[in-house]
Amino acid sequence: MSAAKGGIIRRTSGDYMGMLATVINAVAMQEALEHMGLDVRVQSAVEIKEVCETYIHRKAIRHLEKGRIVIFAAGTGNPFFTTDTAATLRAIEIGADLIVKATKVDGIYDKDPHKFEDAQKIDVMGYNEALIGNIEVMDDTAISLAKDNKLPIVVCNMFKKDNLLHVIKDQQGVFSMVK
Ligand code: GTP
Numbered sequence: 792m793s794a795a796k797g798g799i800i801r802r803t804s805g806d807y808m809g810m811l812a813t814v815i816n817a818v819a820m821q822e823a824l825e826h827m828g829l830d831v832r833v834q835s836a837v838e839i840k841e842v843c844e845t846y847i848h849r850k851a852i853r854h855l856e857k858g859r860i861v862i863f864a865a866g867t868g869n870p871f872f873t874t875d876t877a878a879t880l881r882a883i884e885i886g887a888d889l890i891v892k893a894t895k896v897d898g899i900y901d902k903d904p905h906k907f908e909d910a911q912k913i914d915v916m917g918y919n920e921a922l923i924g925n926i927e928v929m930d931d932t933a934i935s936l937a938k939d940n941k942l943p944i945v946v947c948n949m950f951k952k953d954n955l956l957h958v959i960k961d962q963q964g965v966f967s968m969v970k
Contacts, residue, residue: 829860836866
């Protein structure tokens with residue numbers, strides 16, 4: 792049993808630990824992308840100024856205008872908010888066209904595809920349907936925020952080569968969309 796599940800680590804501390812872990816991941820991702828010749832900035836919602844920039848909305852926009860990739864780390868900086876919610880919030884703040892949830896499943900199914908052979912992938916689903924259906928790939932807070940701001944959500948499998956490219960090219964069948 793993990794320390795968090797055993798009740799040793801309280802939720803608030805656990806969430807802050809998680810936020811710090813995303814900063815480590817963001818710096819690793821920055822290094823990997825820069826190694827490929829891309830221009831990348833990391834902005835953290837929790838100030839760790841020796842490591843990376845602190846999140847400043849207007850500065851993030853300037854980076855994007857200059858063609859840089861911006862990695863938003865440390866969630867919203869608040870416990871009890873998931874990374875999905877943080878990603879949705881930042882996507883809305885920067886005026887993104889869509890949010891891509893790259894995960895281990897290749898879309899949203901009408902029933903568990905691991906348990907039911909006849910499970911059907913749903914290509915397009917409404918926000919309300921996603922909320923009522925309690926889809927597991929994204930939490931309700933994130934879906935509600937996306938719904939209120941008319942931000943489409945794409946769910947795709949990050950382990951399949953070129954999937955993000957397929958999403959950008961709108962190649963049907965490789966993802967599900969909530970809109
Ligand atoms: P311009 O304003 O377009 O020049 O943007 P820039 O990001 O190239 O310039 P800036 O001088 O702000 O940043 C230079 C480098 O320092 C970039 O890699 C930033 O990510 C990094 N940097 C900027 N502010 C901070 C900070 O507060 N802490 C850390 N650790 N790095 C920072």
